[in-house]
Amino acid sequence: DQQVKQNSPSLSVQEGRISILNCDYTNSMFDYFLWYKKYPAEGPTFLISISSIKDKNEDGRFTVFLNKSAKHLSLHIVPSQPGDSAVYFCAAKSEGGSEKLVFGKGTKLTVNP
């Protein structure tokens, strides 16, 4: 039972355009969401997060939107750069004090020059 889903295994965009990565979740107990970026043979790098009490969080070129009623979040990257090419993971954490993260399967983003 996959509680966090990233339905697009891959996404290709042109440099300078917007990249939109989507994530859906099923567990209503999730109250904190994170996006990580990962290169092959490296550990995930934290990008941006959002608490369930917010609907938007912005950090430079990265913005995360949360729609709690739809159990959906998205990561927007504007403008996209070739160095953004990596696998992006959505992760969720539930209330209750545990640090356990539940990850989606990832979306491979390719930004073409």
Add this chain to the structure above:
Amino acid sequence: KAGVTQTPRYLIKTRGQQVTLSCSPISGHRSVSWYQQTPGQGLQFLFEYFSETQRNKGNFPGRFSGRQFSNSRSEMNVSTLELGDSALYLCASSLLAGGPTDTQYFGPGTRLTVL
């Protein structure tokens, strides 16, 4: 400030052997979690330690175990290795265990290959 470090980075073992992986969290971080990444299953939670106590455990067999030391360093052990244990094992640390906005920072991982 140094990041999360994991040793060794690469390991090759044969079926039936056991292996111990080590993780040093970011200085001051008290919570350490372990994850397994495989192509088929993605990133899956193994266990979490805080103050030398296992606080949460994922759905893995008892062959997978871990511990945390008083300096927050952690080790995980896999006994009686199987081919399916080949994976990237990732360690993550966070500053305050249980805080709703704690962020986990990951190490580079240990690539385990079981032959």
